[in-house]
Amino acid sequence: MRKKVLAGVVAFGVLAAVATAGLVLVDTPQNGPDNAPVVMGSNSTAQGSIDLGKNYLVQHNILAARDQFKLAVQTDSTNQEANLLYGVTRVFAVAEEGQGLVTSGLDSVREIFELTGLIFSKFSIYGSEYSAPEKLAATTPRTGEVLDFLKTKLLPEVDNALINLNAVSNTAFSSVIDPSSINKNSGSVITIDYADALVIRALLQAIKCNLELLMVYGLDVSLPDIQDAPDQLMTYKQLLAQDSTLLTPKDSLRLATAKTALISFIDTYSTAVPYLKNRPGTDHNLFVIDVPVGRNSGGSGSSGLTYSKLDEITNNLAGIKNSLSGQVYALPIKSENDRDRFIDLSKFFNSASPIDFRAQMANCATPKVLSDPTIGGLFPLGLSIAQDSNLPTTSGYLLGVTCTGKETPWLKVKPDQLALYDMPYYPSGPRTFSISNHGTSNLVVSSISLAGLNSSQFNISADSCGTVPPGGSCTGTASLNAPYPYSVLSADIRISSNDLSSPLTFVELWGMTSSITSNPGPSTTFGLTINRNGTGNGSVSFSGHNFTDYFSESCPSICSGSPHAGTKLEFQPVPSTGSIFSGWSGCDSVEGETCNVIMFSARNVTATFNRDAHTLSVMASPPGGAYNVPQTITLAASKDAAIYYTLDNSTPTAASIRYSGAISLDAPKTLKYIAIDPF
Structure with missing residues (x-):
């Protein structure tokens, strides 16, 4: 597993830009000396170059296709079809550009992988076949060299591709790639529309944001030197030891550029959603990223995007965009401690005062882990690792990673x-x-x-x-x-x-x-009763020898049966929403949350469920205060609780106004709010 992780680090960022997607084209062999392309039309006009480029594209010859689309743009810079196809292929060409060349720098994604020791029998963005070494080769580039490749080769292509994609402005835009039109018998017709163009533009903006962040916080280490690190913490320790600037900001002005790219990604995605929904017919696959989009199933079960999923992503991105302006955003992920979910991304993208994550990790002189639990304000409520732990604890292991002389063992038993x-x-x-x-x-x-x-x-x-x-x-x-x-x-x-x-x-x-030596016999049975106890709700599921002879597959309250002597049963708790499992009684043994029982006598087993007691919190942004201009207030609650509020200084209850979106105030008001557990 570690080798796969290290190999992934070698091409980090590159794969985000190149190998995260595959063009939806026919699967025919790549063009070569003995498989000359079928030439269609004249390339003396933009359309002739486009037709010839499509021919190369169908045959998976990305470099030749890119060159034809480039020629088409040079012939007619306003041609939207040429700009889209050139923008896509110029980025994908980075995977293969420079093959066979002997140069002083890295030229392609393939070269990077080959230097790590991979041997390709087939290399293509449509699918590669290769053999991997047991260990990374000594020729593996330093991650700093890969960063230089991203900076000098990939990032300029992404920037120029965005210029090409921005040229696609016609909402009725359409481009068709039809294998049959060039005497090909396999494959299907591909239609690229304006929604595809917007999605591709959004992806490139997201890639640009990530590349810019890599330039700020990227690392420069030799992976072969650390690939034999015995464990995860030792890997981290060696990474920090090799690169004294790891996790410290290097080119902080790029944070502003990354922020602009992120905002552009959010805006472009939001613009694309209505066009995706208004496509005629049922389900469609997106061009470049082969993802089905549809009203219900997305075209292919869980792998697709439903309209409701598109809206969910839109809402989450809106929260992220607001956070870039200083509003606190609650991440839509579960956390063991709710305050870890709240972030203020304006602090992360602050190029004037970038966060030095390395300095924030530990104060080796104190010693203290996370001397600022908010990490420069990125987590306004702080991180639980620092606030809920006292050294020596789990946070002390982090100290051993970051500070020389503070190394510590970490025992785990399984x-x-x-x-x-x-x-x-x-x-x-x-x-x-x-x-x-x-x-x-x-x-x-x-x-x-x-x-x-x-x-x-x-x-x-x-x-x-x-x-x-x-x-x-x-x-x-x-x-x-x-x-x-x-x-x-x-x-x-x-x-x-x-x-x-x-x-x-x-x-x-x-x-x-048991010293019993005689078999009670298959006809002997013993009574077994399953009980449920506690302030919460839940059921019991179980498996074992012929369990369906005695019970249904789950026991919602009290159930009983008469299993045969010697039957071994395993019971698992299934707490209801808003409840937690608290423990078993009457088991022969408990492993994790599994209750084990062997029937050699009558048995009573009880599962206890209690209500999930937790502290609810609400975060308001901006906070209360005196303001000279109208304000828009957003509220975020922990544990998916419902928020109710009043604006007349009265105490809110479940009968008050339920919060459903930002609250706009243009006059003095007293906003009071409360979170109520929905369960």
Whole structure:
């Protein structure tokens, strides 16, 4: 997995511009010396060059097609079809331009990949075939060289392609690529309309924004030197060690350019949506990015874009655009801590005072992680990693990444629960657990012992543990002693180490033993009752031997059955919206949230669900105060709560005005608001 990540970093940005899309064209072999193109018309006119370029395009000869479309634009700079096709192909040509040339710099995406060690049997934006080495080759370019390639080769093509796309202004624009018109028997007719032109322009603007940001915060490291880093944190540590300017702003004026490109992307996308919806017929595939767009399914299930999805994206982009002007935006993603969702992008794109993320990560002199939890105001409510933790804790591991002399081990054990059975007809045998070091210094395991109520009934062994280097691991096993009369056992494996955040780590042990030697027989059954308890709602789903003989597939409240003796059942909680699962009772063992039961007697199992208690918060932007000009106020609530407000100084309730969009005020008012849990 790490090799794939590193290989991706080599071509970061390039793939965003080139390999994120594939032209929707017929799949015929690429043109070559023995497969000469069919020449159509004369290229002495713009239309002749366009026709010839389409011919090359159908045969997947991007470079030749690009040259013909370029000639068409030079012949007639106002020709909108020539401008669109030239704009598209000039960017895609960056993938293949310069093949076979011996130059001092990087010339193409293919060259970058080949220098990493990939061997192509086929290279095309329509699909490539290659063999990959086990490790990145020593010739792999430094990421700084790739950045130079993006800056000098790709970014200028994107800028010029945007000029070409901006020339497409006719809302009735149409371009047809028809393989049959050039004596080709395969493929289908492709129609490119004004909506396609807008989507392509929006994509190029998004690519430009990302490229500009890479110029500001990009890295310059040798990937082969760090590809053997044993774990994720060590990879980060080596990246920071190799590039002393990583995550510090280098060319901050580009932030303003990136912001302009982002705004242009949002505006162009918003302009494109009505044209996408008003296309005649049902579903259509977008040109360049082969994505179906339709009223309902988007043309091909979950891979497409429905009209409602287009509107959802529009609304989210509107929030991002407002955030660029200083309004706080709540990201439409779930977070363990709601305040992490609120962002102010105007701080991130502030070219006059760019954020130095490296300096924000840790103060090595203090030591302190995230000395400014807001990261320069980017997260107005702060990040929970700094506010909810005290060193040494998980945030302390970040300190070991950024500060020399603060390295620390990080012990992880899997699984953290083990269930062992020594039952007639269901022996589990020994179970294995692993101890791994995900930190930045050696993990010293000083002892592994048993404790708890029935510790004498278990055995453990972990002979290979002792000093575990970063990225290393060791294994241990747990087993039961000789069976006793039917009983349920519990104990803990206790792992002592030099991990300061968790010097004593536990693995829960559950055991079930029986000295019964005779089979009760298939006709013997025992009663089993499933109960639901607590202040919340939920159901129980389960699987096991012939479970449908006794229950439906989910148990919404109380249900009962009579499974056969020896039947093993596994129960899972399914909390309802607004509720959380709180725990089991009556299980033989619990692994994660799974309750395990083996039927050798009548059983009662209870799942407890409680209401999801959480603190609701509302963020207003701009905040309350005295203003001399009319204001537009936006409100954002946590946990998808409903917001109600008043403007007459009265206390808001669920009967007040429900917030549905920005509130405009042009006179003195007192705005009061409240968030109410919808569940």
